Amino acid sequence: MFTADYIKELDKIKNKYEQSRAALLPILHFVQEKEELITPEAEKNIAEYLGIPVVHIHEVVSFYHLFHQQRIGKCHFSVCQTTACALRGSEEIIAYIEERLKIKPGETTPDGKFSFGLVECLGACEIAPIMQCNKDYVGILDKKKIDELITKNS
Amino acid sequence: MEKIVTRHFDQPNSHLLETYLKDKGYEAARKAITQMTPATVIEEVKKSNLRGLGGAGFPTGTKWSFIPQANPKPKYLVINGDEGEPGTFKDKYIFELDPHALLEGIIITCFAIGSHKAYIYIRGEYAKSLERVQAAVDEASKSGYLGKGIMGTGFDIDVVVHPGAGAYICGEETALLESLEGKKGFPRLKPPFPAVVGLFGCPTVINNVETIACVPPIINKGAEWYAKLGSEKNGGNRLFCVSGHVVKPGVYELPNGTTLREIIYDHAGGIPNGRKLKAVIPGGISAPILTPDQLDVKMDFDSLKSIGSMAGSGGIIVMDDTTDMVWAAMIAARFFAHESCGQCSPCREGSGWVYRNIKKLYHGHAREHDLKNLPGIVNNIGGNTICAFGDAITMSVGSYVSKFRGEFEAKIKKESVCRI
Numbered sequence: 001m002f003t004a005d006y007i008k009e010l011d012k013i014k015n016k017y018e019q020s021r022a023a024l025l026p027i028l029h030f031v032q033e034k035e036e037l038i039t040p041e042a043e044k045n046i047a048e049y050l051g052i053p054v055v056h057i058h059e060v061v062s063f064y065h066l067f068h069q070q071r072i073g074k075c076h077f078s079v080c081q082t083t084a085c086a087l088r089g090s091e092e093i094i095a096y097i098e099e100r101l102k103i104k105p106g107e108t109t110p111d112g113k114f115s116f117g118l119v120e121c122l123g124a125c126e127i128a129p130i131m132q133c134n135k136d137y138v139g140i141l142d143k144k145k146i147d148e149l150i151t152k153n154s
Numbered sequence: 155m156e157k158i159v160t161r162h163f164d165q166p167n168s169h170l171l172e173t174y175l176k177d178k179g180y181e182a183a184r185k186a187i188t189q190m191t192p193a194t195v196i197e198e199v200k201k202s203n204l205r206g207l208g209g210a211g212f213p214t215g216t217k218w219s220f221i222p223q224a225n226p227k228p229k230y231l232v233i234n235g236d237e238g239e240p241g242t243f244k245d246k247y248i249f250e251l252d253p254h255a256l257l258e259g260i261i262i263t264c265f266a267i268g269s270h271k272a273y274i275y276i277r278g279e280y281a282k283s284l285e286r287v288q289a290a291v292d293e294a295s296k297s298g299y300l301g302k303g304i305m306g307t308g309f310d311i312d313v314v315v316h317p318g319a320g321a322y323i324c325g326e327e328t329a330l331l332e333s334l335e336g337k338k339g340f341p342r343l344k345p346p347f348p349a350v351v352g353l354f355g356c357p358t359v360i361n362n363v364e365t366i367a368c369v370p371p372i373i374n375k376g377a378e379w380y381a382k383l384g385s386e387k388n389g390g391n392r393l394f395c396v397s398g399h400v401v402k403p404g405v406y407e408l409p410n411g412t413t414l415r416e417i418i419y420d421h422a423g424g425i426p427n428g429r430k431l432k433a434v435i436p437g438g439i440s441a442p443i444l445t446p447d448q449l450d451v452k453m454d455f456d457s458l459k460s461i462g463s464m465a466g467s468g469g470i471i472v473m474d475d476t477t478d479m480v481w482a483a484m485i486a487a488r489f490f491a492h493e494s495c496g497q498c499s500p501c502r503e504g505s506g507w508v509y510r511n512i513k514k515l516y517h518g519h520a521r522e523h524d525l526k527n528l529p530g531i532v533n534n535i536g537g538n539t540i541c542a543f544g545d546a547i548t549m550s551v552g553s554y555v556s557k558f559r560g561e562f563e564a565k566i567k568k569e570s571v572c573r574i
Contacts, residue, residue, distance in 0.1 A: 016314045018228075018271075018354055024336030025319050029278070056337070063338035063495075064319030066278045078279075082240040083439055084397040084471050086485045120322060120489050121240035121439075122279055125397035125471070126404045135281040 002045050010049060020050050024060055028067055037068045065119070073108045073115030075153040078132040081118045084125035093129050093141050094118065100150055113153060156383070158391050159367050160407040163251045169286050171293045174254035180299050182370035183261040187307045190373075195266040199369065201377035203389030208234055208325070208362030209438065209467040211388070211455035218359055220349035221267045227356040229269040231260060234330055235276040235283070235363045238322040239438035240489060241469025244393035244405050245363035249276065249283035252367065253290035257300065259366035261311055262373055267359050270310045275330055278319045288315045322493035326541045327360040329495065340497045341541035364393055385411030388454040392468055396422040399429070399474040411457070415449040418472055429474040433557075437466025439486055440546035442553035464549075479561045483554035484512045490547045501544040504535040508551055515565045525562055528555055 002010065013030060014023040024046070031042050038061045047054035061067045077097060081090055098104060101114050108115035124130045127139025133149055162168040162177065171179070186195050200215030221229055233256070237245040248256055260272045276284050291313050294300045302310050316334060318324050324333045328342035331353050352358020368390055372380045381389040388410040394417050397403045401423025408417060414436060418424065425431050433443050436453065442463040444451070451461055458465045473482060491509040496502045511528055514520040529552065536548025555562055 019335065021336035022334060022354075025278075025333065026317055028319070029317055050336075060336065060338055064278075064321050066320035081485070082489050083435070083482065083485050084241055084403075087398045087471070087473060087477065087482075119320070120492050121238060121242075123237045123243045123246055123277065125241055125243055125395065125469070128397060128403070132279065137282075 002049060007049070014050075021052055021056075024050065024057070025064070028057075028061065032067060037071050039069075065117075071108070071112070073113055075114050075149070076132075076134055077114070077116035077149075078119045078122070079105075079116060080120070080122045080124075080128070080130050082121040084121070085129040088128040090129040090141075093131070093146070096143055096146055100146060114150070155391075155409065157407050158371050158380075158383075159248065159252075159255070159364060159393060160405070162255070163247065168251045169253055169290065171254055171290070171297060171299075174252070178374060179254060180258050180261075180305065182373035183258045183265075183299075184305050184307070186262045186373050187265050187305070187309050192266045192268060195262060195373070198377045199266070199372060202372045202380040203377075203384065203387055204365065204368055204372060204380065205388055205455060206362055207364040207368075207392060207468065209239065209440075209464075211465060214361065214365055217349070217361070218263065218267050220347070221357045221359060222350060223268060225350075225357050228271065229267055230353045230356055230358040231264050231267065231269045231272040232327075232330065232334065232353060232358055232360045233260065233272065233274040233363055233366060234325060234327060234360055235274055235280075236318050236325040236330060237277055237280070237363075237467075238325050239440065239467040239469055241395060241397055241435060241438050241471040242467040243395050243397075244468060246280055246283055247393070247405055248363050248367050249280065250286050253287045254294065255367045255370060256287070256363055257290060257294050257313065259369035260313060261299070261304065261309075262369050263359065263361065263366060264311050265309060267357075269359070270312065272311065272313045273316050273334060273353070274313065275316045275318060275324070275334055277324075278317045284315060284317055291315055321495070322489075323495040323541075323543060326543065329541065330360065331358065338495070340495055341543075343540055383409050385409075385452060385454040385457070387456055392453070394421075394453065395467075395469045396472065397470070398434075398472040399425055399431075399477075400472050401426050408453075410454040411452045413450050414444070414453055414470070417453065417470060418449070422470075422472075425472065425474050427474075429476060431472060432475040432477055433473045433479065433482070435469070435471040435550075437464050438469040439471070439489060440464075440542075440550050441466045442549050443557060445557055463553075478516075479554055479558035480512065480516045480565050483551055483558075483562075484509070484516045486554065487512050487547075487551050490543070490551070494543065498539040498544065500535045500538040501547065504531055504544070505547055507531050508535075508547065512551070515562060518565060518567055520566055522566055525566055528562075 043057040105118045130139040204214045206212045323329045324339040329339035333339040348358045406421045455465045487509040491505040494505040532552045536545040
C-alpha cells in the first residue's frame, strides 16, 4: 500500500484533472521516478488508488515505451534509429555501444550499471545522431562521446 | 524577413515572463478579452489564413468555429505537443525558448471557443520542455496571467501540463485524447469529431503548438498583415526543420511558399562533401518522398499536395546520392511497424509485413514475387484503418517503391539455388 505522504503527492497530481483516471500517465511517471520501474505491486496500488481495474493500468504500462516493467541500468541509453539519425550514422553508433557494453538492445549489463534500447525519433534530428542518456539528450554522437559517458558512469 | 514565432529565440532568458513582457507580452490576450468578442477573434484568425501547423493544414479559425456554443458541457483546448513525426523538432524550440507565447495563444484561443481549461500534452521524452512549460505556467499563474479573473478581466483559465509516455500514435488527435484520459493511445472512430465529443466527452479543440504560438501576433498586428506574409491560402511563416544530409541542420522560420530548393541550399547550406541530392522528404516521414526534379516546389500545403506529396509537419529530411533507397525505405517501414498502435488489423499486420518484405529485399534474400507483392500489401493498408497512420504507410513507403523501383529490382536475388 502507498503511505499517507505518498498519497498526498498523488492527490496533488490527481486534483488537476476532471476525471481521476486522466492522472494515470503523470502518476506512473511519478511512481517510476521513485521506484525506477513499474512493478505489478505498484500497478495494483495505483489501481486501488484510482479505483479502476488493474488490467487497465497494466495495458497502459505495456503500451507506452517510457514505462519499464523490468529494472534497467543506472545509466540507460535510448538510441534513435529513425531516418534522420540513420542518415547520419546511428547504425555505427549502435554497433559501437553493443561492442563497448557487450550487450544487445533491451539488455542490461550484469553489474546493473548500463542498459540500452533502440527508440524511434526523439525529436532532435538537428543534432543527429542522438540518444538519451536517462533523460538527457546527447547529440552529434561519436565514439568519443560514448566512451566519455561510459567512463563517467562506470 | 520578419520573424514571428522565433522572434524572441535569440534573446537571453527568452523563456522567462520578465523577458516576454518587454515585447508587448500578454497585450494581445488583454486586447482580445477586453476589446473583442469570441466571434471577432475567430473571424480575425479565419482572415489570417492560419492553418494547422501540426500537419493537417486545416484552417484554424474554421476549426474553432465548429465548437457548439449551445452545448452546456465545458469546452476544452488541448495543445498537441506530442512532437514525434520523424524529422520534426520545432515545437521543442517553442516550449524551451518562448513558452509564454504559447500560453498567451492559449488564453486567446480559450476566450474564442469559450473554454476555461487547457491541457498542454508534451511528449514524455522532452524533459526540458516539460520543465520549462510548467515553470512558465507557474510564473504566469503567480503574476495573474493565468487562473481566476486574469489581468483583472474576469476571465478564468486553468492550464495543465501533461506528459506523454513515448508513443508516436498519440500525436494523432483522438489517440491523444485517449492518452490524456489515461488510456492507451488508440485513435477513435470519427465522427463524432472532437469539436463535438472530445476530451471527457466534451467539445474540444486540438491545436498544434506552433499554430497557437502564431495567434498573439495575429491579434496584435491584424489578420491582413499575417495573411500577406505567406502564400495565397496559407498565411504567415512556418518553422521548417531541416535534417539529414545538409551542412546546417536546424529550424528555419521562412514564409510559407518558400521553395524547397531555397530552404535546402540557401538556408541549410546545401549537401555536404560536394555530393548531390538524391531524395528529400518534405513534411515528416509520412510525406511521400520527392526527387531532385521536384525541388522547385513551393513549401505550402496546397503546392505540395498538387505534386502528390504533403507539407505535413514541416520536417525536411535530405538524402544525398550515397543513400541506398531500399535501406531508407526499410528504415521508414521499421518506424511504422514499430509505432503502429495495433488497433486495426490492416495496419498492425501490414506494417510488419511491409517491413519484413523490404528487409528481405535489402539483405538480398528476396525473389521477384516479393517485390511484385509489395505494392499490393502497401496499398491495402491505407484507407482501411481508423486513423491516418495507415494512409501514411501507403503514401510514404509506396513512394520509395514507385520512385526508385530500379533500386528495388536490383536487390532481387538472381540465381536460384536449390539445396536438397
